[in-house]
Amino acid sequence: MTLIKQRMFIERMKKRENVITMNLEENKDLTKKQEKEQKKEQKKLERAEKKQNKTPMDAAKKKKVIRRSIIGVVAGVLVLFIVISNIAAANTKPVVYTAQVSKGDIAQTLSTSGTVTSEETKTYFAPISVKVGEINVAAGGTVQKGEPVITYDQTALMNEKKTTELKLQASEGSYNSSVQKNMESIGDLGEANVNLDVLEQQITDIDNYIKELQQKVNDKKAALAYEGSLLQISLIDWADKPDSDEYENLQKLVQTNNYEQTNNKDIRAWQDEITKYTDMLSNCKEYKAEMKSQKTSADGTKLNEGGKEELEANVQMQSISSQTALDSINEVENGVLAEFNGVVTEMNVVEGATPAVGTQLFKLESTDDIKVTIEVTKYDLEKLSAGQKAVVTIAGSKYDGEVSKINKMATKNNSGAAVVSADIKILNPDEKIFLGVEAKIAVDTAKVEQTLIVPASAVNTDVDGDFVYAVEDGFVVRKPVTTGISDSMNIEITEGLEEGAQVMTEVSAGITEGMAVSAVPQE
Incomplete structure (x- = not known):
């Protein structure tokens, strides 16, 4: 109460x-x-x-x-x-207590709680594979925009930069060398033509042999699998006699068959041979490609258009890759910098480690853009809308809030009830706010000024709807009403009553419509 x-x-x-x-x-x-x-x-x-x-x-x-x-x-x-x-x-006469229907302001508030989270989150990945020098901010620490969260070992960073520059030079030199070699290989055209015929036949023969070996493997596996299925059927037939010798023998046979399906010596030998001939086939194809390249290079006094485009494309790709690496190195010469004020919520590397390119380094969550995520049921969802003002209380401090987002899909909470999550943006965050803590939320969902109101206890409900008991000329009169919004004390009456009417605030046992009563107005 x-x-x-x-x-x-x-x-x-x-x-x-x-x-x-x-x-x-x-x-x-x-x-x-x-x-x-x-x-x-x-x-x-x-x-x-x-x-x-x-x-x-x-x-x-x-x-x-x-x-x-x-x-x-x-x-x-x-x-x-x-x-x-x-x-x-x-x-x-029975004494009843009444309240006067009056006009006043009424505001409806949705009170709940939620978790403080950040609206802006960024995960940083390693742009280069270089040894980490220092970690300046541990998980849970704060950082200002532009400050380095981690820095790379300067010696390792300079070595990586030099190596990348040399790779770029090497790529350009390789291109020049390829052009020169193409001109020198014209005399090898005859040798290339002879070798291509031999290689073509070898590739065909090896490929056919590999297919034969693979077929043997497949047939052997199928046979073992079929044998295993028959053994399983027999094992089921003898399942009602688990202590019999036949059942034990069948179990051993099943185990042996399972082993054979994965460790059969013939299958393993064929697979090893397939691997060997596959490597041989790859070498032949590679050599064939070389001969084709040699033939193409030697066919005439200059490189044909296809080969020239391929060569130029390769050197361009290498150039782009090297230049991108150089740009990344230059970008982190002063460390990996925070792009906004925030809290490092995850740190995924340690000092001295050399993370590969693309490895997650850390996660940063903004302390300037903060929200509270709440969950509401279907009964409160209809009261909620984007833009509504709210009061957010965190550890005793109050902040201005606003409903910024309402999800369009419901989920199940721990009790199995369908709920919809919504975000309350904190408009005036400060350094006292901690991410992950609980916050109390009071959302102003509706407000009506100078409307008819009665105490909430005066409104009753039955199968016919809402109603109140009014006292008119000393007698109880039932009045059907239509209600609007409500707060913790009063409820709005949109239809059914007039200002100044006296309504019973409580209905005790024995009070019925038409009864003569003695009304005691409440102040």
Whole structure:
């Protein structure tokens, strides 16, 4: 029970106590009046008795008479009190507490919690394969934009740069050498033509032999597999006699067959031979390519157009690759720099390591663009929309927020309920915010000014919809209503009531429509 509801309950109890006290005071007045009448009657009886009995009573008898008189008076008063109380209870109307329908402002708020995350995240990969010198920021540390997170060993970096420059020179020299060699190879044209015929036949023969060997491997594997399936069937047939010699023998045969399928000596020998002849075939094809290249180079006094284009393409690719490597080296001469202010959430290398090109180095998450990710159910989803303002509370500090994104696909939470995640962007982040911590969110989902409102406890619901019990001319009247938004205390009434009407804030047992009641307005 909230503090406001507790106060309202106490006030109602005080008012009920005042009504009961008033009834008791009235009963007391009636009782005192009746007591006076009894005393007068008692005195009349005493005077009459004195006249009849001239002989004075003894002290003991006198005490008995007085005691009996007092008991009679008390009993009479008690009976009278009970009768009066019953009559008063029968005639007293039930007390109900009401509130006035009034106009006011009402704001609907969605309260929940979520996790603080970054809206901008970047993963850095190794642009070069050079030894790491120093790691300046460990995982969990902060870094400012432009500061180096890691640096490379300067000696290794300079060696890599020099090597790349030499590769570029070598590529250019190789091109020049190839052109010159092409001119010198014209005399080898005859040799190339003879060798090409021989190589063509060798390649055909080797290729056919490899296919024969492969077929043997396939046939042997198929046979072993077929044998294995038959053994499995037999093993199933003997499964009801697991202790029999036949079942044990079948198990051994199955194991042997499994071994043979992967370790058969014939298959292994054929595969080794296939590998050998495949290498031979590759060499022949390579040599054939060389002879073709030699023939092409030697066919005429200059390189034909196809060979020339290929040669030029290769040298261009090598040039581009080397130049890209040089650019990467120059870019990290001062280290791998942070592109924005943030926190290093992952560090994937250590000092002294030489990561390959493309290896993940670290992950950086921005501390300038921060959000809180929340999950809402279908009941709250309809209240949420992009652009709504929010208050974000993190470790006791409050920040301005705004609904920046609502996912279009629901997921299941730990309880199995369908939820939709949404992002609340923090508009004024500072250095006190930590990523990964929990934040409390209060989103202003709706607000209406100067609308009809009643306490939320006054609205009831049944199969026919929402309704309230109003008190009109001392009688209970059921009023169907249409509600709007609500907050922790009040609810908006869009149809069914007028300003100034009195509605019951609570419906106790026995209160029905048409009943006469005594209304006690709540402040």
